[in-house]
Amino acid sequence: MTSSPSTPAAVALIEAQALVKAYDLLPVLRKLDFTVQRGEFVALLGPNGAGKSTFLRLVCGLSRPTAGTLRVGGWELPKEAHAVRAQIGLVSHKSLLYETLSAHENLVYFSRLYNLSAAVTAQRIPEILNQVGLGKRAHNLVRTFSRGMLQRLSIARALLHNPDILLLDEPYTGLDQDASAVLDDLLRDAHNGGRTILMTTHDLPRAAALASRVAILSRGVIAYDQPASELNPIKLSTIYTEVTSMTSAR
């Protein structure tokens, strides 16, 4: 793992200052100020088009900011993106997996891309597949997997290299109740294991139940940001409606 250039405890793990991202002339993020501290589980809520996915793409270095600064682990993006990559695990709408390979083959492939040693790979892959409940399906092709299994394997892929930060972009999309409950457990385990989690979601009750902090992104700015301990699903729903209607009316 790459060491941070600053003292980790003193620096927010993710820190955006006056961050702007525009596609052509259309601004998506408008001078966004937002920080995520080490060990937090932040749920980032917001209507479609608010800029949640755009923010995650910026944090993992898939996109370049138009203006402003973005630091992850003290490293500035996109200039020092190479140092950040090994610290991030991403679970997206898409599985980021190869359907013609088995679960095991997919994980072996990604372990090589992350330069994990053969010994670590041999130990880590069965361990993580068992952790996500896919130990018995390790050698089945990914194209035979249900949406829930795909999402669990995506989490396994994202955690394979033991990243500090787990980014999740609407991970509950398309999951039934059972699969969602399994995902809840996996995320709780990841958070209890000391990982910093930033998750975008439209599922307000789940955000209130799982996260340690809830932020609402609306029209490219943070319109609400509070610890989740002060919230329950009904209160959060009321706040969400108020905040998003207020910012859309501007």
Place this chain on the structure above:
Amino acid sequence: MKTPFLKTVLTIVRKDLRAELRSRELVTSMALFAFLSILIFSFALELDREAREEAISGVLWVTVVYASTIGLNRSMAGEREQGNMDAMLISPIDRAAIFFGKLVGNLIFTLLVGLLLLPVMMILYNKDMVQPWILAVLALGTVGFVSVGTLLATMTTQTRARESLLPIVMMPIALPVLLAAVRATTSILNAENFADWVFWPQLLLAVDAIYLLLCYLLFEYVIEE
């Protein structure tokens, strides 16, 4: 810390080969297209023996290039469909290694189709197609247009009209490769004096080196959002 360049390239190549061995999607569709094309050309030119002999190298190269666009489109689209390209881009690897990994895989599939075509053309056109210099020119020409094709397919697979767009943008850029390859192949098949045609493989070699260098330098910008 970045993953070593060569390890990344080999990992991507190995993954592409494994996926293709399992699905046989790419090579099957490329080979089928290529066989049908040369068969159609063979029937179309059947009555005119002279035209047939003159056109043989053109038939070979047009077929190989168009077959390769099928493979290039599928190969790069496969990386986009499930977001696999994003997965590669967020891993600690050199972006140029992604280019070379995909290039080597595409090269293997296209060369395989080219090699399968030669004996078939030998039968259909009654010409000695399996000669060391033909194989060398096939390899050199394939490196040239597959390197350009891999770079351009990375761009076109992000567009809606990706299937039709790749040949349109690739052909003008790959033209120097095609011209040199066709001229060299014609001269070899006509058993011309070595000194008269050695210029064409040399030109191919130079164009390959330039294209590879340019693609290596440009890939990082092409892959950026």
